[in-house]
Amino acid sequence: MAPRYVIVGASLAGATAAITLREEGADGTVTLIGAEKELPYERPPLSKAYLRGDVPFDKALVRPAAFYTEHGIETRFGTRATRIDLSDRFVELEDHRRVPFDALLIATGGRNRRVSIPGGDLDGIYGLRTVQDADRIRNEMAAGRRVVIVGMGFIGSEVAASLRQKGLNVVAIDPSKTPLFRVLGEAVGRTIADLHRAQGVRTIFEDTVAAFEGTKRVTHVVTKGGLRLECDFVVVGIGIEPAVELLEGSDIHVDNGIVVDEYCQTNVRGVYAAGDVANHYHPIFNRRIRVEHWQNAIKQGAAAARNMLGKRGAYDDVHWFWSDQYDANLQYAGFHTKWEQLVVRGALDSGSYLACYVNDGRIDAAVGLNRAKDLRRVMPLIKSRRVVDLEQLGDEAVDLRSLHASP
């Protein structure tokens, strides 16, 4: 019998896997199940072009509706999977139907962390994950309205920029010293803070929200530092948690997401995971990494599909993402948690730089602000794990491509 491929999570990772299965010759059935009712879509525009109203939702679709029928991909959108039975090998849906599988991919993504502080359930407090979330925020957007952004990670920073671009008064709060502090560190983070301040965002760092106030709707944000900020609405961006409740009680190993090997396979044969939910072993960095970005969703979704087809191949792409804010193009590649040296090409305060996070003479990761070409050129150096001449790395006169070859 032809194999039955089932994908739970009609996310970018899940949809890409379904597409890849067909493109690479799957001859069995392909079923794509998703809790959201929309066709699979990409999330990057939700905090940027779509939020600002610059592009319609259709532009964010992974594929038009006809694609799935034309390619024999059976879709169950708007249907939540509730249980996986690993001994009889089926997925149970909320309508109690059972979908049997021979190979299963879990690409359920994540859900927003919520604040558990007084007033957190007032109206006018929003997270951003889905297109409905984006629409709710869009309904609040009008020039001159006052918004408080809680959390200046990537989502908070991008939303702050988009709302500022639409003429709202933006106050941003983060417990760290700078935006993006946890990932990029203080020196780089400060340049992002400068970017927002130059655009008129009021930034409040090293302070946290103590309470939201209002009778039915939020009217004030109170901080532990004693500020009381008047506002019309609030957007909270404090990260996500992997959506793994489907696996509760199953034998599939969960630890900061679904644990998979470099072939995207879980500890249960024939069961795979990809995208935001997958804590994957990365052979280049020799450790597990869970990544919540667009490129990983696409590349890992495709890699999982190929492995489901028996085309065994390790997923070892260098992780990469962009974060456009105002007119600035911020990009990051690689993976790092700590660093011995930060080697900078260009000056951090110049509005255009590449900063490399270096350990043991190797570049683990790099971030570029308006340095797209350099960022692209440093990626092979990250992947090769080559020890790099740091003086040349920091010398703008040296073309990074000249460092690719062995000395």
Next chain:
Amino acid sequence: MATEFVTAIKTTEIPADSVKAIDVRGTRIAVANVGGAYYAFDDECTHEQCSLAEEGELAGTTLTCTCHGSEFDVRTGKVLAPPATVPVKVYPVRVVGDALQIEV
């Protein structure tokens, strides 16, 4: 509207394996020199309007828009990698002496 070949630039002004943007009758067109073969296409990336001449990285006939990673085949304009989904428009070219002519 009828198109015709217009002299746009001297071939000597486009170094090997590089991309240069020029204005041809009001249209910003990028020209890639791939080992002596020339390809012309719209300079604007179909994803988010970055200049392909400025932000593009050419490797053989593949041009990567480094802003967001979209890849195009400069010969056909075809999208080789997302996030772009729409092909970039290409223009016929011919070389007359050292003049590069583009049909617009």
